[in-house]
Amino acid sequence: MGWNEWARGRVVEPSLYAADFARLGEQVALLLDAGATVFHWDVGDGHFVEPVTMGPIVLQAIAPLVHDRGGVLDVHLMVDNPERQVPQFAAAGADSVTLHVEVDWEPALRTAREHGLGAGLALSPETPVEEALAATDGFDIVLCMSVHPGYSGQAFIPESVERVRRLAEALPGGMLVQVDGGIGRENAPLLRDAGASLLVAASAVFGADDPAAAYRALADAVG
Numbered sequence: 001m002g003w004n005e006w007a008r009g010r011v012v013e014p015s016l017y018a019a020d021f022a023r024l025g026e027q028v029a030l031l032l033d034a035g036a037t038v039f040h041w042d043v044g045d046g047h048f049v050e051p052v053t054m055g056p057i058v059l060q061a062i063a064p065l066v067h068d069r070g071g072v073l074d075v076h077l078m079v080d081n082p083e084r085q086v087p088q089f090a091a092a093g094a095d096s097v098t099l100h101v102e103v104d105w106e107p108a109l110r111t112a113r114e115h116g117l118g119a120g121l122a123l124s125p126e127t128p129v130e131e132a133l134a135a136t137d138g139f140d141i142v143l144c145m146s147v148h149p150g151y152s153g154q155a156f157i158p159e160s161v162e163r164v165r166r167l168a169e170a171l172p173g174g175m176l177v178q179v180d181g182g183i184g185r186e187n188a189p190l191l192r193d194a195g196a197s198l199l200v201a202a203s204a205v206f207g208a209d210d211p212a213a214a215y216r217a218l219a220d221a222v223g
Helices: 022-035 056-068 082-092 105-116 129-133 160-170 186-193 213-223
Strands: 011-014 038-044 073-078 096-100 118-123 140-143 178-180 197-203
Touching: 011 213, 022 056, 022 140, 022 213, 056 073, 056 082, 056 178, 073 118, 073 186, 082 096, 082 197, 096 140, 105 118, 118 129, 129 160, 129 178, 129 197, 140 160, 160 178, 186 197
Parallel strands: 011 038, 011 197, 038 073, 073 096, 096 118, 118 140, 140 178, 178 197
Antiparallel strands: none
8 A cells, every 4th residue: 555545536634733632542533533544743853843743652552543444644754864763653653754855865765665654755835846856756745845844823825836836747647745734725725726635734623623524624625
């Protein structure tokens, strides 16, 4: 299995960074019931991004719940030395890891493949699209950040729509475009039409009174 199987059609990925951690398992189960199949897991190291976020121990706790229901865990490594982190997240239950083009990603990509993981390449808003396009060989997806990485709840950067379009038009067939940051029902259709297949949603899902209903509404907006 890989991204071409996990992302049939367009997929909305709830970002667990914004979840209520006192109710994490409960909220994951509710979203699985609502139809979610891929969950986004943000990892910050306090260096590449300022926040220190979620580690492999917590991922390991929810991985059986997700996998037993046929779901996938997509780990976004916002870290300076991803090669050191990949084996830990593979052991904890990650299905795919995403590495930033702004760091030394090549050893981490090799390690990810050795562990049988999917692989994504991320670019931050200030990184030229051309820099990412030059580095995509060997990856399954490209993640276009539509906010600055590290913090949930930021406003969507409008120029991201055109960056997504440029990526989608230039990438080889079969390589998917993912977008993360400030996504909601207003801009999700624009990103879909620009060529995005994977939309990561944090506050738009978990900031709602009913995250499952919010997820379904967002999925319907891009379906």
